[in-house]
Amino acid sequence: MPFFPAIFQDVAEAMATKIEEQLQAGHYGDINNRQAFSDTLATDLHDISADKHLHIIQQKVRVIDEVIAADVDAQIRDNDIGYLAFERFSSVTDERSKSNMDAALQKVINAEALIIDLRLNRGGAADMV
Numbered sequence: 001m002p003f004f005p006a007i008f009q010d011v012a013e014a015m016a017t018k019i020e021e022q023l024q025a026g027h028y029g030d031i032n033n034r035q036a037f038s039d040t041l042a043t044d045l046h047d048i049s050a051d052k053h054l055h056i057i058q059q060k061v062r063v064i065d066e067v068i069a070a071d072v073d074a075q076i077r078d079n080d081i082g083y084l085a086f087e088r089f090s091s092v093t094d095e096r097s098k099s100n101m102d103a104a105l106q107k108v109i110n111a112e113a114l115i116i117d118l119r120l121n122r123g124g125a126a127d128m129v
Contacts, residue, residue, distance in 0.1 A: 015045050019044065019115075028040065081115065082115065083108070084117065
């Protein structure tokens with residue numbers, strides 16, 4: 001196994017597939033606290049990647065006004081798990097982007113855990129880097 005397996009497309013795709021399968025099967029549905037979710041998710045990802053450097057770190061989400069996304073999907077999934085998928089980041093001066101981000105964050109603000117999906121993210125404006 002390579003030193004940094006998560007940088008390889010096939011490993012990353014296998015990890016994403018595993019999480020989606022576990023979600024669909026309700027594997028995370030009985031988890032009722034952040035630590036248990038973090039531990040379970042880490043185990044699932046390690047099973048695929050064998051990456052000893054991969055860690056799930058849980059922390060309170062702090063919203064930073066400068067983080068604005070134009071195209072964001074926000075959902076609450078099984079067992080109050082928030083999911084944000086960003087397709088791209090737009091300029092911090094784009095009002096539509098700010099409005100979209102505010103609406104997305106309101107959907108997941110009370111989630112017990114949060115998954116941030118950047119797999120399909122195409123990057124964005126230089127002022128976001």
